[in-house]
Amino acid sequence: MHRGGKLEVRSTVPVRDAGDLSLAYTPGVARVCTAIAEQPDLANDYTWAGGVVAVVSDGTAVLGLGDIGPAAAMPVMEGKALLFKQFAEVDAVPICLDCTDVDALVETVARLAPSFGGINLEDISAPRCFEVEDRLRDLLDIPVFHDDQHGTAIVVTAALTNAARLTGRPLGELRAVVAGAGASGVAVTNMLINAGIGDVAVSDSKGVIYQGRDGLNPYKEALARRTNRAGFTGSTEEALAGADVFVGLSGSTLPESAVAGMARDSIVFALSNPTPEILPDVARRYARVVATGRSDFPNQINNVLAFPGVFRGALDVRATTITENMKVAAAEALAAVVGDDLSADYVIPSPFDPRVAPAVTAAVAEQARQDGVARR
Numbered sequence: 001m002h003r004g005g006k007l008e009v010r011s012t013v014p015v016r017d018a019g020d021l022s023l024a025y026t027p028g029v030a031r032v033c034t035a036i037a038e039q040p041d042l043a044n045d046y047t048w049a050g051g052v053v054a055v056v057s058d059g060t061a062v063l064g065l066g067d068i069g070p071a072a073a074m075p076v077m078e079g080k081a082l083l084f085k086q087f088a089e090v091d092a093v094p095i096c097l098d099c100t101d102v103d104a105l106v107e108t109v110a111r112l113a114p115s116f117g118g119i120n121l122e123d124i125s126a127p128r129c130f131e132v133e134d135r136l137r138d139l140l141d142i143p144v145f146h147d148d149q150h151g152t153a154i155v156v157t158a159a160l161t162n163a164a165r166l167t168g169r170p171l172g173e174l175r176a177v178v179a180g181a182g183a184s185g186v187a188v189t190n191m192l193i194n195a196g197i198g199d200v201a202v203s204d205s206k207g208v209i210y211q212g213r214d215g216l217n218p219y220k221e222a223l224a225r226r227t228n229r230a231g232f233t234g235s236t237e238e239a240l241a242g243a244d245v246f247v248g249l250s251g252s253t254l255p256e257s258a259v260a261g262m263a264r265d266s267i268v269f270a271l272s273n274p275t276p277e278i279l280p281d282v283a284r285r286y287a288r289v290v291a292t293g294r295s296d297f298p299n300q301i302n303n304v305l306a307f308p309g310v311f312r313g314a315l316d317v318r319a320t321t322i323t324e325n326m327k328v329a330a331a332e333a334l335a336a337v338v339g340d341d342l343s344a345d346y347v348i349p350s351p352f353d354p355r356v357a358p359a360v361t362a363a364v365a366e367q368a369r370q371d372g373v374a375r376r
Helices: 018-024 029-038 040-046 070-088 102-115 128-139 147-166 183-195 218-226 236-240 256-260 307-316 324-341 356-371
Strands: 052-057 091-096 118-121 144-146 175-179 199-204 245-248 266-270 287-292
Touching: 029 040, 052 070, 052 102, 070 091, 070 307, 070 356, 102 128, 118 128, 118 147, 118 307, 128 144, 128 147, 128 183, 144 147, 144 307, 147 183, 147 245, 147 266, 147 287, 147 307, 147 324, 175 183, 175 236, 183 199, 183 218, 183 324, 199 236, 236 256, 307 324, 307 356, 324 356
Parallel strands: 052 091, 052 118, 118 144, 175 199, 175 245, 245 266, 266 287
Antiparallel strands: none
């Protein structure tokens, strides 16, 4: 499947004779160039730029493989571009950059930006990824979206919303523990807080994050201020005692005893790939709802449920950014697809459900208009 790559470029107009050639290229193209020079927004109508997404990585945090470099990251970025096209008819171009310095990444992507309608950042290691995204969002007037953060957060929030509904509890009554304080862990935690989760504690390799803990970077310090109202200072397992929700994003192992000690009707999202923090058949002995990141178990938390529709909706209205409200709208639309078919093995739809991308697209586009960031 991968030999020769997974992508190609195809023309959208024919070049059958000299007349077609003179229109598609010189001299006919000069008229279009002149018009765009006088009115730059016309590039969205007369070139592909406004509808194309750059999938950008520096290869420092590729899947579960870590820092394998830009060349080795290309198969993943090609795959991402393939999924954009497959699920939402969004054209995307994989770009793997041979630099890891934050300033260099920001400058390079900003200089490439006129060729694209959106930037999907991918597999850039934390905490650098936070600064790269923040700075690019400030610099550019097109959507910038780090999928490892926000795509994961959207799908987790949608699935947890449905899991809570299944167990008859509002999010505001749930206490959660998120294992992992990298890109996805930070974004998931922030989105759950914005969605109204009762309380959430976040842990890293040194245990639960709390205010005053030594060695916290600025992003973890910010998490400490917003989380852990219960005041846990020990291990992930200690914080899980009596908790309602576990979200695993750390690549660690969760002992069976920790799940056994959670609250009744607990919810376990063991999302590390390829090996979940705890295997679903073990977690189900105690938990009401179990999800993983794998396609061979029920309730797959897969970012492809979010990013194609998010970008399709943003591009359709020429959004200048992707707001927090747009992410929430995407999560709500995704959760609603499940509808009355909700069950312990179906809290999130399949990526191949044809309703998913249109529902997310419509919700994101409408929210962009409501938030005042749509240009059409």
